[in-house]
Amino acid sequence: MANATNEIRYLTGFGGHFETEAVPGALPKGRNSPQRPAFGLYAEQLSGSAFTAPRHENRRSWLYRMRPTADHRPFKPYSGGPALIAGAAEGPIAPNRLRWDPPSDLPEGTDFVDGLVTMLVNRDPSELTGVSVHLYRANRSMTGRVFIDADGELLIIPQSGTLRIFTEMGRLEVAAGWIALIPRGVRFRVEIDGEARGYVAENQGATFRLPELGPIGSNGLANGRDFETPVAAFEDVDAPCEVIQKYQGALWSTTLDHSPLDVVAWHGNLAPCRYELARFNTIGTVSFDHPDPSIFTVLTSPSETPGRANADFVIFPPRWMVGEDTFRPPWFHRNVMSEAMGLIHGEYDAKAEGFQPGGLSLHNLMSGHGPDVESWKGASAAELKPVKIEGTMAFMVESCWPYRPTQFALERAQQDYDLAWADFPKAQLPK
Structure with missing residues (x-):
C-alpha cells in the first residue's frame, strides 16, 4: 500500500529545515534517534556533508523508515541495459570548441536509467569535486527498480516531457521549464507518460546553493521561497525491487525484497526540490x-x-x-x-x-x-x-x-562548428 493520499504537495524554501510526516505521530519530537521510534520505524541519518562541517554548511536529514537501508545483499556490476554512463575518452583532448545536435541514436524503449548517456566529465568521482553532463531519453517508467547516485547530486533539466519523480522523501512533478535537484544518496524512481528528453548535471563537489547577491542586495536572481520540497510520501510494497547505484563512475545493482521508498517521516535541510525557471x-x-x-x-x-x-x-x-x-x-x-x-x-x-x-x-x-x-x-x-x-x-x-x-560524444560532434566564426571582416584602421 502507499500512504493515504496520492496528492503531490510541497514545502517551500531552499536549504531550510523542514519536517513532514505521512502518518501522524511518525515524527519524533525533541529526539532524532529515540530508543523506540513510533510504529517500529527505523531512524536513519542521511548526511550530505561531513559531521563537523560548519553549521551553515552542514546538510543532513533524519529519515524514519520501515526498514534500514543497511539491509541489502552485495552489489554486482549492472548489466541490465545499455549502460551508457561512461568516463572520458582516452588520450589527449584537443582544445576545440564542440557542438552537438540532439543525438538521434539514443536507445529506444528505455526508462530514465537506461536512457542516460554521458557527454562530458571533468574530475574523478573519488576526488569529491567536478561535474559531469549527461543527456537522457526515456519513453517508459521505471518499474520494480530505483536509482541512487553516490557520486554526486543530480540536477535534472527536462527539455521535453514531464517526469514524476518518487524519491525517498516524497514526490516531485517536473516538466520542461522546471528543474529538479536530487541530493547525493537519495533513492528515486522516475515515471513518465510518452517520451521525455533532457539533461542531467551531476555535481560531485560541494552541494548546490543559492549564490551570494553582493551589491545586488537582498532581492533578485532565484528566490529561496520559490523552491519546492515534497512532503513525506511512502510506499509499503513487499515485492522485489532492483537498486541501481552509480558509484565511482560505474553502475552497480542489487535486489531487495521490498521497495526502499518507505520513508514515513523526515526532517532536516537535505532534501529533493524543484524550481520553475520562469520565476x-x-x-x-x-x-x-x-x-x-x-x-x-x-x-x-x-x-x-x-x-x-x-x-x-x-x-x-x-x-x-x-x-x-x-x-x-x-x-x-x-x-x-x-x-x-x-x-x-x-x-x-x-x-x-x-x-x-x-x-x-x-x-x-x-x-x-x-x-x-x-x-x-x-x-x-x-x-x-x-x-x-x-x-x-x-x-x-x-x-x-x-x-x-566521452567517446560517445566525440563520435557525434558537429564537424563544421568552427565555421560559425569564419569570414569575419578585418577591421579597417585609418591610414
Whole structure:
C-alpha cells in the first residue's frame, strides 16, 4: 500500500529545515534517534556533508523508515541495459570548441536509467569535486527498480516531457521549464507518460546553493521561497525491487525484497526540490555595457578557491535588453571557466543557426568564442531600442575544471562548428 493520499504537495524554501510526516505521530519530537521510534520505524541519518562541517554548511536529514537501508545483499556490476554512463575518452583532448545536435541514436524503449548517456566529465568521482553532463531519453517508467547516485547530486533539466519523480522523501512533478535537484544518496524512481528528453548535471563537489547577491542586495536572481520540497510520501510494497547505484563512475545493482521508498517521516535541510525557471528574477544593465553572465546564476557549487565555482548552473531566460551603445549578445571572450551549454526551447541569441533544443555545446577554458557572423552583423547594425528577448530558455553548466568529452560524444560532434566564426571582416584602421 502507499500512504493515504496520492496528492503531490510541497514545502517551500531552499536549504531550510523542514519536517513532514505521512502518518501522524511518525515524527519524533525533541529526539532524532529515540530508543523506540513510533510504529517500529527505523531512524536513519542521511548526511550530505561531513559531521563537523560548519553549521551553515552542514546538510543532513533524519529519515524514519520501515526498514534500514543497511539491509541489502552485495552489489554486482549492472548489466541490465545499455549502460551508457561512461568516463572520458582516452588520450589527449584537443582544445576545440564542440557542438552537438540532439543525438538521434539514443536507445529506444528505455526508462530514465537506461536512457542516460554521458557527454562530458571533468574530475574523478573519488576526488569529491567536478561535474559531469549527461543527456537522457526515456519513453517508459521505471518499474520494480530505483536509482541512487553516490557520486554526486543530480540536477535534472527536462527539455521535453514531464517526469514524476518518487524519491525517498516524497514526490516531485517536473516538466520542461522546471528543474529538479536530487541530493547525493537519495533513492528515486522516475515515471513518465510518452517520451521525455533532457539533461542531467551531476555535481560531485560541494552541494548546490543559492549564490551570494553582493551589491545586488537582498532581492533578485532565484528566490529561496520559490523552491519546492515534497512532503513525506511512502510506499509499503513487499515485492522485489532492483537498486541501481552509480558509484565511482560505474553502475552497480542489487535486489531487495521490498521497495526502499518507505520513508514515513523526515526532517532536516537535505532534501529533493524543484524550481520553475520562469520565476528567476533576471538582473541586467539599464544604462550601457553588457554585464558578466554571472548575473544569471541560479545555483552554485563553490570550490576551495573563493569566487571560482566547482559548478554554476546559469540560465538565459526571456528578458528586456535596453543598454545604450551596447553590443547586446554575449561578447567575444576567453575564460578560465569551462562552459557546457544546453537549449531547452527557442533560439539562443548569440547563434543564428546550428544550436538546437536538446543539443549541447562546449567551450573549454581559454577557447575563444562568442556570437557567429550573422548574429554579430545583426547586433552591430541594430537600432538600439528596448527589445524583449522572448520564447527562449538556454542554460549553462560552468565549471573551473576543463571538461573532457566521452567517446560517445566525440563520435557525434558537429564537424563544421568552427565555421560559425569564419569570414569575419578585418577591421579597417585609418591610414
